[in-house]
Amino acid sequence: MIKLIVSMALMVLGLLLFACQVPSKGGKAVPKPKKPWEKGNSIAYNQEINEREQLKIAAFLDHRKDFKMSLTPSGLRYYIYKKGPINQPLLKAEDIALVSIKIQEMEAGVVCYETEDGLDEIKVDRNDYESGLNEALKLMRKGDRAKLILPNHLAHGLVGDLDKIPPLSILLVDVSLEDIIYTSK
Numbered sequence: 001m002i003k004l005i006v007s008m009a010l011m012v013l014g015l016l017l018f019a020c021q022v023p024s025k026g027g028k029a030v031p032k033p034k035k036p037w038e039k040g041n042s043i044a045y046n047q048e049i050n051e052r053e054q055l056k057i058a059a060f061l062d063h064r065k066d067f068k069m070s071l072t073p074s075g076l077r078y079y080i081y082k083k084g085p086i087n088q089p090l091l092k093a094e095d096i097a098l099v100s101i102k103i104q105e106m107e108a109g110v111v112c113y114e115t116e117d118g119l120d121e122i123k124v125d126r127n128d129y130e131s132g133l134n135e136a137l138k139l140m141r142k143g144d145r146a147k148l149i150l151p152n153h154l155a156h157g158l159v160g161d162l163d164k165i166p167p168l169s170i171l172l173v174d175v176s177l178e179d180i181i182y183t184s185k
Helices: 004-021 039-062 131-137
Strands: 077-082 096-105 110-116 121-124 145-150 171-181
Touching: 039 077, 039 145, 096 131, 121 131, 131 145
Parallel strands: none
Antiparallel strands: 077 145, 096 110, 096 121, 096 171, 145 171
């Protein structure tokens, strides 16, 4: 009786092992054909990333009621928490902004960059800073201080900065516009 049970168990095990093998060609396993990556895949992937980012940002802001953020069509969130004189003109492309900046990852809180000595000199829209920072500077006047939330597409995107900012990072920026050198007419 025990031999019969052992024999049947071995047969079932053998069938399971051979039935689950990948079809082979010339003794080698044939891989399943891969579906080619299409434009629609990229669109769907980016939409999913954007939706997840919006949820993370909303959760972050739920815990910071004092951040009275405005939202631009590009997805930049900004809050000018200290306003300079209203009679000062807004920055325009190619004006030079003298700023103090602190950039950190929104979720981890890790500081990625901070102005150390003096001020950073930024020629608006003609620099290597985040596009979201350039957009925000054009909403500011001399003396303004603002908090910004830059989704990854306004920061460093899919690859990060290859140094301190990881891929797909949402950035929290604190910027103080100390002075302006107007170059635009």
